[in-house]
Amino acid sequence: MPLALFALAVGAFGIGTTEFVVMGLLPQIAGGYGVAIPTAGLLVSGYALGVVVGAPLMAVVGARVGRKRMLMVLMGLFTVGNLLSAFAPGFGWMLVGRVVASLAHGAFFGIGSVVAAGLVAPGRRAGAIATVFTGLTVANIVGVPLGTFIGQVAGWRATFVMVAVFGVVGLLGIARWVPVLPRPEGVDLRGEVAALGNPQVVLAMVMTVLGFGGVFAAITYISPMMVHVAGYGQGAVTWLLVLFGVGMFLGNLVGGRYADRALMPMLCVALGGLAVVLALFTVTAHDKVAAAVTIVLVGALGFATVPPLQKRVLDQAHGAPTLASAVNIGAFNLGNALSAWLGGVVISAGLGYTAPNWVGAVMAVAALGVAVWSAALERRAPARTSTPPAVAAPAPRTPTHH
Template sequence: MPLALLALAISAFGIGTTEFVIMGLLPEVAGDFSVSIPTAGLLISGYALGVVVGGPLLTVLGTRIPRKGMLLMLMGLFIAGNLVSAVAPAFGLLLVGRVLAAFAHGAFFGIGSVVAAELVAPHKRAGAIALMFTGLTAANVLGVPMGTLLGQHFGWRSTFYVVAALGVIGFAGIAALVPVQPRAADTRLGPELAVFRKPQIWLALGMTVLGWGGIFAMFTYITPMMTEMAGFADSSVTWLLFLFGVGLFVGNLLGGWFADRALMRSLYVILAVLAVLLFAFTFAAHSKVGAIVAIPLIGVFGFATVAPLQKRVMDQAAGAPTLASAANIAAFNLGNALAAWLGGLVISAGLGYDAPNWVGGLMAAVALGIALFSGALERGAGGVDTGGVGVGGKVVARGGTAAEETVTAGR
């Protein structure tokens, strides 16, 4: 794999850390600014909203800018956002810093996915996307626990200074290692918007919202689930989250590997198993042993969806994938917000802390239904829904032998 992918992964590590580390620092931030924990929680929802709005918006504004230049600008914005957060004298300015960093998040992963895919041969593109997202999973395993520990011992501002430093390292890596890619012949916004007239794009985005949302329904309420139902001590939640993070890391790599070989077949299997695991966790969450077994498995199959879902959108938007790629990153965060809201509704309705698990299972099951429908439409149109490797505006469908390869144009 090219070293440029390492630079993208380091940048993703910094972005992933700043997104999730605030969850462990809410009490410190709330106490410093004399606000309630729910008010401090706006730093989480505000960030998610920033990703949903900022990703597509900055991608549109950067249509005429070469992708490497755009990545450097986004990392500069990310660094600025974290520095604003670190020095913020008031809660409102801290929220502004979070939103600035979030704007960089959405566009970075959208454009970075396109850049990563173009750095390797067509049959390795999902793996390249997965390698970039490894930085995001590593942030959950290492960045968030270490950032939380740092903030608890040296003040929450120290965490944002360190994350800004990670952004500087990522900026330098992109500047030194990512090659300057030739500007597309057509840099108009029209072709980027035109892909959204394709039903398959909206089906792919729906898969992302519901498939990824399924896992976040569980993850949002994992702490009360484990302490109130499974009987774990508060101090044990950190290790359970570490197990979950390890599962995310493994699932990310496996998802990319399988998607490069049979993208839609991989999605069918991954979403089906994820739905079963989430439904089963409704019962396993009442047992310490069941939770220890189930949590990393949910992490594996949850993040195994990411590379296939991202590549599916890019394949369907072949020829103008940048805005669609950024929209899919927004779809991931929309899934986060939707799942957290639905999970909160069922808990508030008195259905218990385990109820978000069957909400997540239903979301994953609906995502599977959308995937099957999308594949059926593709087969009906004469396309190939499994094993396809996107190559520019074409898909090479691999048959039983190399001699039986067929090429279907117009994807």
């Protein structure tokens, strides 16, 4: 594996930790600020909406600055946002800190995906993207549980200080190992924006919003669901998040491997399986063992969609993928924000802590429908998608193995 991919994965580890660790600390943060748990859930929605806004904004800035330098700037912004969250005197300032940190998220994964794809041979691009996202999945196995444990023992503010340290380490790794890649010829901001108009790019982003949004509908409220429905103690939430991270890690590997072989079939299988598992979660959430197994499956099936969705956007955006890639990361988080909000709505309506699972199942079914539609349109117009995609970064002269 090129060290540059490792450096990007380190940055992804820090981002993944701050994105997901809040879920295990919602009760503590809510209690610390004296707000209701659904209100504390705005820290998830606010972060996600910040990604939606920040992804295209930062990608446009990055088009002028250069990819390596922009990745370093993004990690610096991420670090500042987490420090602000750590020392926020009130809930409003905490939310501001989350939004500041989130502005780096979408562009980091968007630009990082393009850089990663340009570092390997064409047939290994989905695998390279999956390697970057491995940092995000490992964060759920190591970073999130560690942050949750620290938050429960030393207070949630200490967790965000820890995350800020991860940001510094990621910045140093990028500075040391990520190469300065030459800008592709003939690609400008106008071309990047035009690539967003490709109907298949739009459909891929809709799949992203609905599909991964289904995961967040359930996982955002995993702590109260497992404590009040499954009967776990609050301390067990840490280990349940580890299981979720293990599922994400495995799903990411499978999605990365098979997306290079059969992208759309892989995507349809993952979305269909996710819909079924989320629907079953409304039942299995009442049993400790069944709930734990279901959490692994939600993570695996949910994250199996990430490499194929990201590669789908890169392929369909052809020679101008940077903005589209970043916007697609924003689409992931738009789905997260929408589903977290809907989950809070159904809980506040008195439908119980398992109700968000139904929200997620419906979203996954809708994503599957869009995927089938997209594949059908592609079969009807093969000439429009048969041109080999060009990634806006040169491939190495010899394949780089990782």
